[in-house]
């Protein structure tokens with residue numbers, strides 16, 4: 001009697017196990033450490049570890065991460081239904097002689113060379129298109145506050161170089177930038193979402209005399225300081241005309257792209273921009289969704305395997321949205337007509353200088 005009950009209990013347990021196993025469909029990877037929903041993803045775990053140790057200095061959100069994120073964009077945005085280009089296909093690595101010479105790709109040759117060497121030295125078997133998006137997603141996971149980006153595996157080899165003039169430039173006007181993104185399939189809100197990338201970013205070449213100059217005061221943290229600080233009243237470039245605000249950052253050591261300044265103030269994008277200031281969850285979820293779309297430009301998701309589970313889980317954001325020391329609410333150049341700028345705390349004390357991102 002007892003043993004019969006026990007037997008049926010054991011059978012029930014077994015059935016539950018099979019059922020839940022079927023729901024998640026996890027397989028054990030040959031390394032004996034990881035499991036994956038698709039066995040094809042298993043091979044990526046050691047590659048992710050190598051990226052962290054050998055490319056990203058053991059897990060930093062530094063220059064190599066910033067450059068790798070920029071590269072995901074410059075490879076993928078080479079896509080136009082009219083003009084051609086294979087999108088997120090790795091063409092910027094394979095046809096680097098052609099694409100790194102494009103004006104808009106200035107400075108990208110560094111990370112293209114680094115990733116190309118990495119692929120050779122580590123006998124990487126995933127395609128260049130996959131590798132660029134994988135490195136970007138792994139790199140972003142090192143930045144506290146970032147969302148855990150998706151990664152899809154299986155992009156074929158690129159067929160040709162992207163045509164020139166598909167990558168937006170910082171002195172393009174907002175109409176031109178939005179039209180370029182529209183052509184690639186992104187609406188204005190998605191453009192704002194993608195520009196959260198400039199929260200973990202710096203410029204080497206906009207002003208070559210000050211390499212590593214960040215776009216916000218916290219280039220190692222995926223936070224909304226970028227959206228706040230671009231909204232501060234700017235100071236005019238000496239000797240040039242221009243509209244107030246569409247110009248230099250008032251913070252010493254910080255640089256502002258004309259395109260970011262204008263998109264922050266344009267009626268088509270200003271309210272979406274402002275909405276990121278005190279809504280970190282929105283900044284994360286919209287960036288994640290737009291990055292997924294970017295990483296799949298020119299690709300068919302149904303032909304790829306979802307290996308997002310190999311991407312490390314980022315740490316929580318550090319700090320809260322604030323006005324940098326020396327700035328007050330009156331220094332905000334309100335641009336959204338529909339709602340006031342959110343109330344945020346102001347750092348006390350005298351204005352400080354933003355440190356450059358050290359070269360790796």
Ligand code: HEM
Pocket residue numbers: 063066067069070073107168169170171177194195197198200201202203204205206207257259
């Ligand atoms: C309106 C569209 C955009 C324009 C005009 C633009 C322009 C620029 C420029 C001029 C730089 C500085 C390059 C240098 O001097 O070193 C830069 C850096 C960067 N951009 Fe953008 N960008 C745009 C959109 C994006 C998007 C959509 C992403 C990614 C999803 C992105 C990611 C980055 C990153 C991470 C950096 C920093 C690179 C580093 O620190 O080395 N950008 N961008």
Ligand SMILES: *[C@@H]1O[C@H](CO)[C@@H](O)[C@H](O)[C@H]1NC(C)=O
Pocket residue numbers: 121122123
């Ligand atoms: C890559 O492959 C070569 C030749 O098969 C081998 O000598 C080398 O050790 C491999 N490198 C790595 C990092 O696995």
Ligand SMILES: *[C@@H]1O[C@H](CO)[C@@H](O)[C@H](O)[C@H]1NC(C)=O
Pocket residue numbers: 173175176
């Ligand atoms: C934006 O730039 C385009 C292309 O350079 C130009 O044709 C257009 O007139 C500009 N629009 C505005 C509003 O300045």
